Amino acid sequence: MSTSLPALPAFRSRVVPVVVLQDAAHAVPLAQALLAGGIDVIEITLRTPCALEAIAAVAREVPEMQVGAGTLLSADDVRRAQDAGARFGLSPGHSPALLRAVAEAGLPFVPGVMTPGEVMAAREAGYRLMKLFPATVAGGLDMLKALASPFGDVRFCPTGGVSLDNLGGFLKQPNVALVGGSWLAPAAALRAGDWNQITALARQATELSAG
Numbered sequence: 001m002s003t004s005l006p007a008l009p010a011f012r013s014r015v016v017p018v019v020v021l022q023d024a025a026h027a028v029p030l031a032q033a034l035l036a037g038g039i040d041v042i043e044i045t046l047r048t049p050c051a052l053e054a055i056a057a058v059a060r061e062v063p064e065m066q067v068g069a070g071t072l073l074s075a076d077d078v079r080r081a082q083d084a085g086a087r088f089g090l091s092p093g094h095s096p097a098l099l100r101a102v103a104e105a106g107l108p109f110v111p112g113v114m115t116p117g118e119v120m121a122a123r124e125a126g127y128r129l130m131k132l133f134p135a136t137v138a139g140g141l142d143m144l145k146a147l148a149s150p151f152g153d154v155r156f157c158p159t160g161g162v163s164l165d166n167l168g169g170f171l172k173q174p175n176v177a178l179v180g181g182s183w184l185a186p187a188a189a190l191r192a193g194d195w196n197q198i199t200a201l202a203r204q205a206t207e208l209s210a211g
């Protein structure tokens with residue numbers, strides 16, 4: 001198992017909104033608001049009871065949005081996310097059981113890492129794109145630069161502590177493919193149904209990542 005893992009779906013955005021939804025009815029307007037701001041990928045975390053329903057709604061009703069399931073912690077999570085229609089999965093970490101489940105499911109996947117040993121284990125399983133989590137706690141840009149030397153063929157999606165203030169620096173780092181963050185879908189905006197605010201945040205991130 002090395003380069004035969006299924007590829008992530010194609011998307012344009014280099015910024016992946018990490019969202020925690022309390023109401024499945026928010027999923028479709030949120031996905032549309034992000035798309036209107038130029039973001040065509042979303043990570044819906046399996047941290048709330050409505051997450052699977054939310055993933056299914058986006059997969060069904062907003063096909064141009066590449067919907068991923070986040071916070072996959074167990075084999076069961078992998079199966080349920082895939083059944084709901086997730087096109088890929090992400091996790092804050094990885095374990096042998098999780099990697100086995102993902103391989104069996106044939107689900108494109110981004111494992112989480114925080115140490116060189118974890119990078120090596122994910123690399124041995126064939127992965128070349130990994131979520132660095134929690135990115136700023138792990139050392140941020142300094143950690144990414146340090147990891148670049150021994151792991152020249154690995155690209156990262158730093159997540160955890162990424163914001164508009166440090167986004168540009170992360171995206172300029174050569175071994176950073178994508179960044180993830182929750183700032184694009186604030187809980188208060190979701191509660192209030194303020195989709196315009198979410199489009200504005202998405203547009204701001206899209207512009208920053210282009211420049």
Ligand SMILES: O=C(O)C(=O)C[C@H](O)[C@H](O)COP(=O)(O)O
Pocket residue numbers: 018045070071072090091092112131133159160161162180181182183
């Ligand atoms: O749940 C997961 O799968 C995770 O990897 C954790 C999230 O990505 C971070 O909690 C987002 O961090 P902030 O952008 O700093 O809020």
